[in-house]
Amino acid sequence: MSDYKENSLSLIGAIGLGTGVMISAGIFALLGQVAELAGMWFPLIFIAGGIVTGFSAYSYVKMSNEYPSAGGIGMFLVKAYGKGTLTASAAMLMAVSMVINQSLVARTFGTYTLQIFNVDQSSYLVPLLGVGLLLSAFLVNILGNSFIQTFTSIVSLLKIIGLVIFAMGGLWVAGFSITPAEGGTSTPDSTIASLIAAVALTILSFKGFTTITNSGSEIVKPKKNVGRAIIASILISLLVYLIIAWAVSSNLPLSDIIKAKDYSLAEAARPAFGEYGVWFTVAIAIIATISGIIASVFAVSRMLAMLTDMKLIPHKHFGMPGRIQKHTLVYTVVLAMVLAVVFDLSRIASVGAILYLVMDMIVHWGVLKHLREKVNAKAGIVWTALILDAIVLLAFMWMKATTDWLIVVVSIIFIVFIFVGEHFFLKYRQEEE
Template sequence: MPDYKKNSISLTGAVGLGTGVMISAGIFALLGQVAELSGSWFPLIFIIGSIVTAFSAYSYVKMSQEYPSAGGIGMFLVKAYGKGTITASAALMMAVSMIINQSLVARTFGTYTLQLFDGAQTEWLVPLLGVGLIVVSFLINISGNTFIQTFTSIASLIKIIGLSTMAIAGIIVADFAFTIPNKASNPPDIGIVSSVAAIALTILAFKGFTTITNSGEEITKPKKNVGRAITISILVSLSVYLLLAWAVSSNLTLSEIIAAKDYALAEAARPAFGDFGVWFTVILAIIATITGIIASVFAVSRMLAMLTEMKLIPHKHFHMPGSIQKHTLVYTVVLAIVLTVSFDLTRIASIGAILYLVMDIMIHWGVFRHLRKKVNANPFIVVSAIVLDLIVLSAFLWVKFQSDIVVVVVAILMITFIFIGEYAFLRKTSD
């Protein structure tokens, strides 16, 4: 594809893109939500989530080795299902779930930034700051691959070192005691189904590895380095998540974590380090969210451009200059802004998790049904990924149906609209 430069992203740059997306809202915003659903043992949920993610990543690695592409998941679906409604709908669901994640990151940026200021803050400041971050990410993305990978790699390294240092310091202050938060503060309705549902949010925290697959054609030696970059990114992110979960659970009770779920890390730093800890955490959160949204916008715009060039999704130039990829960059940013203004953190995360899991199941089924011999995939691992996704998705839908049915309704409407819209578009273009 003419707009993409082969060998323009190194292994280090690819890992920077992956961790840039993962270690952002994934830990800053979701840690408290995971604790709310899973109770006292929430740090272990991240381990389970990484295991489910590992099964899931297997299909993507195998596909990337056989079909390295700048379109990533979109190309995988084409190989599995052909150029039809299923491919277009699943790819669009993936793109939308990633854009939803961008709005999650944006609102996390706003939430943590406001922790720097004392006193009550008006609610509209959170989406306003989030929109500002999205606009900045757009300006950085039009600057090119070299700047993006350098910026995200350096910033990712800073936040990994910073968060690990903060977590280790918090653990030392707590005398290395892995203390499960006060059980008396547990919500009474937390059970096995709710805990399984919490895994869905941890999967959302790890799904940043798909950013790497969406840049496959541009990564040096993609058949080797895509798999390596995914593995390294997941392991690095898991290590940081576990350290932070340990530090938070050692310094706050469960009720305190849930009460401050949108900014749990900043609140956890307060008992051990006072205002300095809060400032340090917020600065790291700002760095993390900036790199996360830049890397995500980078990947989504490329996948949408590939789908557009394959005539699988509609496209309007609206008299904009530049390439199709620049146009899809604009569409990505505009939709992210709309979602940032429209939904709070909890609902954004929930809708994103549902769309991603549905798309993920479709990827695995396509590999198992049509491509397992072609890509030399182990059918047991692929089927296991499908079963694990179904279990987690079912539990999550059940919990949200009981606690916030709006999330389930919106997710179902979005999926239905995507399938019907794609069917109508493809039927019209084929005619």
């Protein structure tokens, strides 16, 4: 059985978990990629991503109010579709996208840490450092909820303060002039499709709010505080993203932002603050990625444990002692380690965005089709969320199909493998019973 403790997470602790996941890879790893797709006005894309996420979060808030659960999205899908292939597959899509996000954060940790030593980002040390961070996150998660919420809350506050100092310093050097980044040399032209595709990456930077839904039954007064924590986390993250994006835009030409896309914040600190600024930015990145990994591993392991308890996914002990939660922690961290070693930052982010948007659309459709009256959701808002997701997903896949078709192929393989695997697993289990 899994070990869930009611009232073990406070409202502040839940907000700390949400922002801990969001303000990590979201701004450090994705800002340069967003700039590459959106061009000089890339800071505005974060507003668009926040708006899309706001509509999306509506469904999760409504379901959390009605069904607060440690299984979060897994439980929502069961309520909408029953214990069938669609539920199990969509829940696994969410879990895999969260694990992909962990590998993204882990590689970001390695990339930024090496900036202090002027080591090239292609070095084998990037995945090695990422693996070390994931192992540390596993050890911290074994310590339990009380330590995790205290740690992530304090660290989230520290990194937000640090990022605000960085952003305000950058804007001060630029004379508080909020202007688009200069083009520089060899900058790609943005199109409507690339602008919409950029929104997909910003959505990935906001998806950490689902961490809160996956800890629903553990939060104090969940029917009231889950929604509050989600809204607060999104608003805090959006504000931080905006001022940082404008600070980078004001201090670096667009060509340099794109060139240093995996460590653009550190690069933006050089002209503004010199090497000391780089060290300060790297320190914030290290703090942010550590808290992000811990919070994400915390959430996804509990979601997988809940799905295991509901007999929706296969589980094998492999001789390990302890409860299911500890086992899912191991599986989560090991898979994230493999992905961190195999894929680079850009590809990790792209696959994660596609899988998350597919899962998100399945959730919205479930609310519209089966739960709208039960959770008292307004159809217009849910339809808007579903349509926006579809537009962003199609634009993003079209862009990737024309620039890096392997991403689309890998994403489709992931999705097909999950659906087919779940179909046969559930069929086999039913035959056994």
